Each structure stands twice: as C-alpha cells, then as structure tokens.
Amino acid sequence: MAAARGLNPDVALQLLHQSGHGPLPGEPMSDVWLQALIDALVDLSSRDALTGLANRRSFELALAREIDRVARSGEPALLLTLDIDHFKRVNDTHGHAAGDLVIQAVARALADTVRPMDLVARVGGEEFSIVLPNCPAAFGPQVAERIRKRVARSPVDIAPGETVGVTVSVGGAFAPQWVRTTARLWMDRTDLQLYRAKSEGRNRCCLEPTAVPLVSAEEKGLLFAASTFQDLT
Amino acid sequence: MSPATASDPAALVTSAAGALITAVTSGKGGVGKTFITANLAAALARQGERVLVLDADLGLANLDVVLNLYPKLTLHDVFTGQTRLEDAILPAPGGFSVLLAGSGMIEYSRLTPTVRDQLHDVIVRVRPRFDRVLLDTGAGISDVVLYTISLADEVLIVATPEPTSLTDAYATIKVLATTQPRRLIRLLVNQVQRAGEARAIRKQLQLVIDRYVNAGLDKPVMIELLGEVPYDASVRESVIKRELLLDGAPGSAASQAIVAAAAKHLAG
Numbered sequence: 001m002a003a004a005r006g007l008n009p010d011v012a013l014q015l016l017h018q019s020g021h022g023p024l025p026g027e028p029m030s031d032v033w034l035q036a037l038i039d040a041l042v043d044l045s046s047r048d049a050l051t052g053l054a055n056r057r058s059f060e061l062a063l064a065r066e067i068d069r070v071a072r073s074g075e076p077a078l079l080l081t082l083d084i085d086h087f088k089r090v091n092d093t094h095g096h097a098a099g100d101l102v103i104q105a106v107a108r109a110l111a112d113t114v115r116p117m118d119l120v121a122r123v124g125g126e127e128f129s130i131v132l133p134n135c136p137a138a139f140g141p142q143v144a145e146r147i148r149k150r151v152a153r154s155p156v157d158i159a160p161g162e163t164v165g166v167t168v169s170v171g172g173a174f175a176p177q178w179v180r181t182t183a184r185l186w187m188d189r190t191d192l193q194l195y196r197a198k199s200e201g202r203n204r205c206c207l208e209p210t211a212v213p214l215v216s217a218e219e220k221g222l223l224f225a226a227s228t229f230q231d232l233t
Numbered sequence: 234m235s236p237a238t239a240s241d242p243a244a245l246v247t248s249a250a251g252a253l254i255t256a257v258t259s260g261k262g263g264v265g266k267t268f269i270t271a272n273l274a275a276a277l278a279r280q281g282e283r284v285l286v287l288d289a290d291l292g293l294a295n296l297d298v299v300l301n302l303y304p305k306l307t308l309h310d311v312f313t314g315q316t317r318l319e320d321a322i323l324p325a326p327g328g329f330s331v332l333l334a335g336s337g338m339i340e341y342s343r344l345t346p347t348v349r350d351q352l353h354d355v356i357v358r359v360r361p362r363f364d365r366v367l368l369d370t371g372a373g374i375s376d377v378v379l380y381t382i383s384l385a386d387e388v389l390i391v392a393t394p395e396p397t398s399l400t401d402a403y404a405t406i407k408v409l410a411t412t413q414p415r416r417l418i419r420l421l422v423n424q425v426q427r428a429g430e431a432r433a434i435r436k437q438l439q440l441v442i443d444r445y446v447n448a449g450l451d452k453p454v455m456i457e458l459l460g461e462v463p464y465d466a467s468v469r470e471s472v473i474k475r476e477l478l479l480d481g482a483p484g485s486a487a488s489q490a491i492v493a494a495a496a497k498h499l500a501g
Contacts, residue, residue, distance in 0.1 A: 192345065199346075214374075214404040222441045223403055224396050 009037060016040050019049075048122040050100060051107035059121030059129055063183045066131050070175045078135040078207075080144055080172040081190045082110070085202040087126040090164060098158035102166055105156040113150045114143075128168075129190075137174060144170045144205035152203060167203035169194060174208070251360035252285070255367050255419075255498075256385035259392060260401025262372030265423040266391045267299050268472060269462065269491070270369045275327030275479045276495030282364040284329035285322065289352070289381045290371035297333050300325050301475035307335025312351045318358055327477045332359070344376040356384050374408050382409065389419040389459060394430055403438060410446050410454045419459045421494060431461030460494030462487050 007029070016024075021040055026032035046058035054062065063079070070077045084090075084106055091099040103126060110120045110128055119131045135143060148170050155163040171194025175181055189208055197206040215223075257273075259266040267290070274284045288296040288308065297303065304323055310316040311332075318332075325331040332355070359366060368385055370378045382388050388409065392402040406418055420438070422431035435458045447453040462468075465487035471478045478488050 195346070214407060215400050216445075219403070219441055219445050220396075220400060222444065223399055223437060225437065 007034075009034075012037060012041055015044065019044055048107075051104055051122050053107050053111065053128070054119055054121035056121065056123045059119065059123055059131070060183060062119045062121070062131050063186070066133055067175060067181055067183065067186065069133065071181075075134045076136055077175045078132040078140050078143070078172055079175070079186055079190045080130040080132065080147070080170055081123075081187070081194045082106075082128045082130070082147070082168045082170045083194060083198070084126040085167045085169055085198075090166075094158055094162075094164065098164070101158050102156050102164065105154065106151055106166060106168065109151045109154050110147060113147045129187075135174075140172060140174065140207050141205065144172050144207060148203065148205050169197040169202045170205040171195065171197050172205065172207040252283075252363040252366045253387070254356065254360065254385040255365065256289075256370055256382040256388045257367055258370040258378060258382060258388060258390055258405060259372055259398070260374065260390070260403075260405040261392075261398045264391055264393045264395075264398050265462075265468075266372070267296055267369055268468070268478075269391050269421060269423060270367050271296065271299050271325075271327065272478050272488070272491045273495055273498070274325075274329040274365075274367055275477050276492045277365050277499065278328035279479075279492075280495065280499055282499070283362070284365045284367065285332060285359055285363045286325070286329060286367045286369060287332045287355070287359065288334040289368045289377075291334055291348070291377055296331065296369055297335075299472070299475065300327075300331065300477075302331065302333065304331075304333050304335065307333045308355065309335040311355060318355065322359070327479060330363070344380050348377065349380060352381065353384060374405055379408065379412060382415075383413055387417065387419060388415060389421060391421050391423055392434070393424045394422065394426065394434060399434065399438070403441060406438070406442060406454065406456070407446050410442070410450060416452050416454050417457060418454060419457050421459045422461045424464045425461045426464055428461075428463070431458055459497055460490055462490040462494070 009029070016037075021044075024033050024036040024040065026036065046055060046061075047053065048055040066077050069075065084102065087099065087102070090102050103122070107120070107122060107128070110130065114120060114130060114132065117133055121129050121131075123129045130147075132143065148168055151166060151168045155165050157163050171190050171192065173186065173189040173193060175186055193206040193208050197204050200206065257266055257270045270286055274286045277284045286296065290296070291308075302323065302325065304321075306316045306321040306323070308321060311318050311321050322330050322332050356366070356368075368381055370381045372378075390402050390405060392398045402420070409415055409418065420431070420435055422434055425431055435456050439456050442454055442456065463486045465482075465485050467482035467485040468478055468487050471481040474481060478485065479491065482488055
C-alpha cells in the first residue's frame with residue numbers, strides 16, 4: 001500500500017485542485033491513481049499557467065525533438081517567434097489585468113490558426129514560439145502571414161464595451177535540412193528575423209531568406225562553354 | 234555615432250575623404266583570396282601607398298596565418314572595447330598595416346545590428362589614415378560578406394579557372410548585382426595554367442551575366458579584369474613557409490603578375 005511507503009500526495013493534490021483538475025481515477029494511492037497523479041503533474045508542469053499553452057520548458061523539449069527529426073528525415077521545419085507589439089503600452093494604459101487578457105487572446109488566436117501537429121508555446125512575457133514540423137519552405141511566408149493577420153483582425157475585449165487592437169511581429173527561420181543544428185542557433189536566427197520585423201515597423205513577418213539555387217543548370221552550361229578552359233576540368 | 238548615420242552606413246562611408254576601399258571576395262573558399270590580398274597589399278605598399286588590410290573574415294579569419302603574425306590586439310578587442318583602434322593596427326611584413334580579426338570573432342559571424350555598427354565604425358575611422366584599404370572578406374555570400382562589400386568603394390573577385398570557383402564567383406556577382414547598386418566588378422584569376430586564360434574567363438563570365446543578369450537591370454554590370462596570376466610552385470612554397478611571395482620569390486612569375494595587378498589597380 002502506497003501510504004505504507006510514506007508517500008504524501010497532499011501538496012500535489014492541492015496544486016491539481018487549484019489548477020481546475022478533476023478527481024483522479026481509481027482507488028486513492030493505488031498504482032492507477034498514482035500514475036494519473038504523475039501524468040497530471042507532468043501536464044501541469046509543461047503548461048503555461050496563464051494561457052494553457054506549452055511553457056518554455058516543454059517548448060525546448062519539443063524543439064530538441066524536432067531538431068533530431070529534421071536531422072534524420074531531412075523534412076523542412078519552421079520555427080516562428082512572435083512578440084506582441086507595444087505590449088507595455090497596453091499594460092501602462094489599461095493595467096496588468098488587461099495585459100493578461102491580451103496575452104490570453106493572442107494565445108487563443110495562435111492555437112486556432114495552426115495545425116494540430118504544430119506546437120504553440122508561450123516562451124516569455126509577451127513572446128510566443130511555434131514549432132511547425134514538415135512545413136515546406138514555400139508555405140512558410142503564408143503560414144506566418146495567416147497568423148499575423150488573424151491576430152491583427154481580432155480586437156481583444158478588455159472591459160465591458162472596451163476593446164484594444166493587438167498586432168504581432170513575427171520572425172521565422174527553417175531548420176537546416178539533414179544537418180543537426182542546436183536549439184540556441186535556431187532560436188537566434190529566428191530572433192534576428194523578429195528583430196528585423198520590429199525594426200521594419202512591426203505588425204509584419206520576416207522569414208530568413210531560404211537558400212534557393214542561385215545558379216541554374218542553364219547558366220552553368222553557358223559559363224563552362226568556353227572551349228579555352230574546358231580541357232582543364 | 235548618431236543612430237541617424239548608422240541607418241545609412243554605405244552613404245556615410247563613401248562620402249568621407251580618404252582611402253580607396255576595396256573589398257576582396259571570392260564566393261568559393263580556397264582560391265587564394267587571402268594570399269592574393271596580402272601580396273597585393275605588399276605590392277601597393279612598394280609603390281609608396283599607405284595600405285591597410287582589414288581582416289573582415291569574421292567567422293574564420295586566417296590572415297594571421299598567411300602573414301605569420303600572432304597579435305595580442307585584434308579587431309575583437311576593438312569591438313569589445315578592450316583596446317583602442319590605433320593600438321590594434323599593426324605593421325605587417327611587406328610594409329603595410331593590418332587589422333586582424335582574431336579569435337573570438339565567431340560571435341561576429343552573424344550580421345547583428347551590433348556587428349553592422351561596429352564594422353561600419355571601424356571602416357569610417359581607418360579611412361582617413363590610409364591611401365588604400367583592402368577588406369579581406371570571408372568566403373561565401375553570407376550577409377556579413379555582403380554587408381562588408383557594401384561598405385567598400387569597389388569590389389575585387391578572386392577566382393580560379395575551376396568550374397566550382399567560377400560558379401561561385403558568378404553567384405556572388407549575381408547577388409551583388411541584385412542587392413547593391415554596384416555595376417563595375419573587378420576580377421583577378423588565380424592559378425591560371427596558360428597566359429590569356431583569364432581574358433577568356435572574363436569574356437565568358439560577361440556573356441553569362443549579360444544574358445542572365447543584365448537583362449533585368451537598367452544599368453549593366455561590367456566585369457573588368459585586374460590581372461591573372463599563373464600557377465606557380467613558388468606560391469605553395471611561400472604559403473607553407475608563411476612568408477609573402479613578394480619577399481620569398483620576388484622574381485617568380487606569380488610575384489610579377491601580382492605586382493602588375495597592383496600597378497593596374499593604382500592606375501585606376
């Protein structure tokens with residue numbers, strides 16, 4: 001019997017109760033019940049309390065998994081980082097409760113706009129990241145733009161009869177295919193694009209330009225056509 | 234420096250009086266870019282020019298290796314505020330000055346706003362003190378390389394007759410043509426096997442550019458041949474001995490070709 005092992009689940013149960021979790025299945029302290037408790041705690045510790053999105057911890061775990069997958073499969077994966085524009089202004093003008101409502105509304109807009117396989121996380125105060133596995137390079141700009149527009153056209157109710165318009169700046173970069181990058185490098189590249197989006201006037205998306213083959217086969221053909229140096233190759 | 238000037242670095246750099254700034258780039262690595270830059274600088278210095286070579290290969294600098302210099306003070310120290318610019322400018326063998334990138338510059342291999350401002354600032358400050366500044370850029374067409382080139386008055390592309398080198402040289406020219414207003418690009422062909430080979434290469438490059446690049450431009454990009462340096466066993470020897478070719482084998486064909494290229498560069 002678990003109680004005999006000296007386990008004390010009281011604080012854990014309080015925490016779950018406070019977060020709105022329902023009763024656990026099975027006989028209290030049974031194996032089924034304990035496993036459910038562990039699962040519920042794991043879920044709790046991987047979510048952001050304010051928005052219910054993945055928190056920074058689980059985001060970093062997901063990012064590491066995605067890096068591993070891309071290195072093995074060569075599938076394209078996109079990382080987006082979003083920051084609410086002039087968020088401090090919302091806090092200063094309307095108060096922190098309004099700020100929280102804005103963050104929650106943006107979180108909902110993001111979660112509603114992406115595919116089920118994508119991971120949306122709140123990684124900082126007003127900063128979000130989205131990992132998009134298997135996202136072809138050609139679709140990157142469309143996806144980012146769709147998210148930006150969705151936020152821009154959804155004003156947030158902060159008080160009865162009072163709404164504020166919210167916009168986000170979006171930076172993005174694809175993981176290098178077939179190559180094992182690091183989370184730090186990938187996030188840095190994305191941050192650089194976010195910085196670009198901010199400095200270019202906010203409420204816009206900047207994706208790192210993808211390397212397209214610069215020189216076509218046709219151009220190469222002509223470039224090497226000179227008989228003068230053909231025999232040297 | 235005020236933020237207003239930092240927002241338009243190229244305009245400020247080119248409007249200031251002082252040295253002619255030449256960015257030396259190659260697209261592909263391993264074509265002898267740094268070797269050519271160092272010896273070209275020595276040849277220019279012999280003509281009485283005050284020459285500075287600035288190691289702008291921020292990620293993977295090797296000018297120090299070519300010149301056999303182990304400086305205590307580098308561009309990295311200037312960027313991080315640990316030394317004054319004038320203390321990091323060192324005399325190099327060959328009678329020119331160098332500003333070496335130094336280790337630790339890996340943090341600067343990405344074009345962040347800090348790197349932009351600091352690189353720009355350094356170039357503005359060295360310009361009045363020299364007649365010629367050669368910027369030894371990194372290989373590839375990264376944003377740092379493109380930005381460094383944008384700070385220069387002119388660009389010199391070093392290539393070899395190898396197809397991979399020509400492809401990368403062409404790709405570099407193509408990117409420059411579409412992202413910068415520059416329309417004259419100088420070419421130096423290294424390791425040529427036959428006299429006159431560089432002329433044929435220039436002609437072919439120009440042909441491809443005319444067809445695939447210039448067609449979409451209002452003012453065409455022109456490639457001008459600065460010179461050709463023949464394949465020469467003494468080059469390998471001096472590289473391994475880590476001395477300037479102009480010092481180690483002044484009579485060699487390659488050495489004379491570099492002196493000739495320097496003379497042409499001086500003539501404009």
